[in-house]
Amino acid sequence: MSDTTSRTLDLLSLLQSHRHWACSELAERLGVTDRTVRRDIDRLRELGYQIDAARGAAGGYRLGAGTGMPPLLLTDDEGVAIVIGLRSQATAALRGSEHTTLSALAKLEQVLPPALRRRIEALQTHATLPPAHGPVVDADLLAQLALSCRDSERVRFSYTDAKGAESVRSTEPHMLVPLGRRWYLLAWDRDRAGWRTFRIDRISTLLQTRVLFPARALSSDDAVALVAAAVRWRDSSYRLTITLRMPLAEAQAQLGWWARDAVAQGPEHTVWPLVGDTIGSLGSALSWIPTEVEYTLAASPEVIDAIRLQSRRLAAALPAPSDDPAR
Template sequence: MAETTSRVLSLLALLQTHRQWSGPELARRLEVTERTLRRDVDRLRELGYSVEATRGAAGGYRLEAGSQLPPLLLTDDEAVTMAIGLRLAAGLGLADGETTTLSALAKFEQVLPAALRQRVAALTGHLQPATPRGAEVSTELLGQLALACRDTERIRFHYVAGGGLESDRVVEPHSLVASNGHWFFVAWDRQRDAWRTFRVDRMSRFFGTRVHFEQRDLPAADAAEFVAVAVGSIAPRLEAAVVMQLPLDTMREYFGAWAEGAVAAGPGETRWPFGGRSYEEMLGALAWIPAGVDYAIVDNPGFAAFASEAGARMARAGVS
């Protein structure tokens, strides 16, 4: 009996970490026959878990939402992570976040072993959400988006851009990022054939397609960096551009995500737009241009004069 219980719990853990498993693969991982696997699936169903089974080459087993919430199987690290997430979620702009997350946390921590409660208290005592409260978003929508990211499932939704333009999008999800007081959804936009960020509070009429895809490489170190670049380029207070003596492909390879907006300006030349909240901030962008590459500042004579004067001061400072 103990061996059977342990195996059923292992089966539950596998079903919770992957969208769908084929029968042969589950049986192989559990080291049982497919007949034994079917019996273990029936035991999970008796415990309240809704396990869907489909036939055919693309079939398999998947854990579906049921009529009631069954017990969850968590490792110690997963339990600590969940408790910390609940504590931080109250300040991240979730609809009814303070009420629902704190009540859920109270129930969750009540059953945590003392050692795990101490870990949670120690960690959250030194954690501060980097994002202030912004526009409220639906926790249900965040959950749906997170699952779509996990399962690499293509989705559709309605979107209202900052200027009020409405559109229906079909995207391949990548990540969710909290930044600048908002939740952002990073995805490959199939209509635009490019990576895009979407404010979650501006999304509606979401539904999944059950069409899966191969994840693409994000043109940044991680999703947080990609959002930082995208958000910073939405409405800079000041703008300028440089034309550098560097082919566009070479420039994009060197700049990565920061090459957003760059276009070919001629044979072996690239025009790169950038912006910032001040001339001093914009000056830092010029440091990205590789050493030995000539460039000219265009579209902002005021910034060009500022950069020239700053360069002269730095040159004087370097003279001993």
């Protein structure tokens, strides 16, 4: 293979691995000049690859979507990973993918070298996946989120929590994590200024903003640990929803960081959801509410009964009121 052909294939591999490359970055990776990169870009365009170019300080190249799909350049490891993923997808909860999965798998397997076939068979026979169950996830949504994680692109989406409450979240996505046969998105919530875990099957109306952000330093192991901890917390914790008769801005000013998840319910009310590892910790939060503010509570019967008991015990522990107004 000539140096030019090899370099052009290397350039194609780089373009397929990332959404946007500055010309200088490509030149540095390939060990050539910017002018050579531009010539190789022209060669790829002649072969049918649509490559978009942008000028200016943020300019560069990105592989665009064409009218057809040109050949992909895959390493051996990538080929093995794709085939195993397609074989396993029959047990995965991805909506609308049954026929396309079999078609793609047939096309890939007929061109695999024998050595790669043996690697795949060994992995399939000596590794198992847990049985499929859980909610169905839209494959296109999963793919779009994966691209946003890879490219550090801000996204907005509608999210429905476990109680059915809907909200719009502005996030900086970091990683997709499969856990317990469910898919989760770990992202930095820009409105709440912290890491949040979102179940993918509860995400809808995804908007890719095309706004990039500097990725936060968080290893894959730490990301998985954060998701696992969030899931354990939700499964073993208690919940209490307090509706305050005060505007959201006022509630946030009074309660500070503790009201980070509060949302407005009209101009005069604020819904303040609380989660705790004990019912007692939820009851103690009621003391933070200013005495002049009216509020109502909503929770499971177990939590409500425990708060009632806690309030009766508190009332019983107080001394009898004095008749002397001076005291």
